[in-house]
Amino acid sequence: MIEPVNEQTNAFNAWAHNMQMRVEDVLNTHLPPSNTSPMRLHEAMRYATLGGGKRVRALLAYAAGEFCGAGLNKIDVPAAAVEIIHAFSLVHDDLPCMDNDDLRRGKPTTHKQYGDALALLVGDALQSLAFQLISQDKQLKSATQKLQMLHILALASGSRGMAGGQAIDIESIGIPLSRAELEHMHIQKTGALIRAGALLGAYSADKPKDDKIKAVDHFAKSIGLAFQVVDDILDAEANTQALGKTAGKDQLHNKSTYVTILGLSAAKQLASELHANAMAALSFYGREADLLRHLANFIIHRSF
Amino acid sequence: MIEPVNEQTNAFNAWAHNMQMRVEDVLNTHLPPSNTSPMRLHEAMRYATLGGGKRVRALLAYAAGEFCGAGLNKIDVPAAAVEIIHAFSLVHDDLPCMDNDDLRRGKPTTHKQYGDALALLVGDALQSLAFQLISQDKQLKSATQKLQMLHILALASGSRGMAGGQAIDIESIGIPLSRAELEHMHIQKTGALIRAGALLGAYSADKPKDDKIKAVDHFAKSIGLAFQVVDDILDAEANTQALGKTAGKDQLHNKSTYVTILGLSAAKQLASELHANAMAALSFYGREADLLRHLANFIIHRSF
16 A cells, blocks of 8 residues: 555655646747747747756746745746756856756757857856846736746846856855855855745736745745755766756855764754755645645755 | 037046946845855956946946936846846956957956866856846836846846857858858847847836837847947957057957948948947937937947
């Protein structure tokens, strides 16, 4: 007999797979077709965005949206927009002047495939596209709602969010960071956009309740940091093939990580604590928060 | 005795100078302070944006805004946002993988001053900032109005606007373009953001009249292309010192320009025709369109 917990896990895995396919469809529909001018740019934008990745930010948007009572069709474009911002950041992050990576999601990085100049423009145009899609979304009826999403996304992407975290990252190469500095960097670099994914999902509901928005926000802050701790652990442990991107690059680039600062065992302990914090943020809720809970487990226990 | 036309020109020059100082103030206020984290990124964002440039896009926003009845305080943030997008595009355009320019506005380009990686992030963070500022502007009261501006700006920046034009530009290095292809490229590369500047100014008015929005749009399309034709003429004629950036680079990079395709004399004739088209778009209006008319003259007769 199958244990109930496994049944639940199976149901979550099926849901996650469905949502990954769903956001892939939304992205496919909303990315400019590669047979429209400028064709090579559009082709490269699709190459950089489609066909890969765990879609963690979209899954968070869908899970938080359902938790707050939004229909899936309202969450589609916000979820896709966050994935587009994430894809843009990966393209720029992989460029030779940044991490100089050749491999991403098991295939050549965008600049390896299309050249550095076009990859730069792919990132720029993807950022614009994310804002454009939310601004023109027909499923979201309220201008105030869309404006709030655009504001959250712009803040999360900018100098006090993702770009700021990346700036701290490149400035600190070769300079050992304290644990507080490392945490500050990751809250911006990875955490801000993960949090934005969850919040955009929550705000996809027509009238999300304040307590649920706050719960989503607390949950997303903890799970965003947990995601990065796990990333550091995976980078230290995994091999390139399983990861689908160049492994061990943190050490290669002489970067501070949770593993270099805390050691592997304490880093794993920290991931567990952050997971517990995320769960605690949902403690007042019943079954309606189960997708978020399973997602937290997925983020902690992933192997890629 | 001073001719009336010169009096008018002097008045326009004073207005333009005031608006240039005004948008500089707005930018200075809204760019993140360089003593806040991440400090080097914020310092570089300010370096890339402040203290230079003709501010043509902001001048267009102010002139079109006044034409449509907007108060200056409503135009401030939209005008600054368009200049921020322009500054971001220059930073990325100057990078080694693009035009590889060392000099911009008479000083070292951002990547020469701060390194390629930080310059990449400066551009990314500036793009986010432009959207962020409009989304949170307190002067514009209507969510619909801000949403429309964000939509116009995102479209103008993206793959069918500025980034798309740049993509066509880099793809066509060494390949002679037809005049139609060159025009298509410039409508996207330079024209889209110039048009956005004018339209954002127009939409800063609480209730802009449809006929005036249309007039601004027609005007901006012609003057946007005229701007680029004049740019090509200046690049072919000027020396580096007067231009404040590396002159003759189009020829150096084997790029098609209006001068290489039409010859210098026909390029000048085309600039005059586009100027006349821009003026014709304003023919139903009296004194209230004078700022736009003077601005068209300024764009055509500038020497830098």
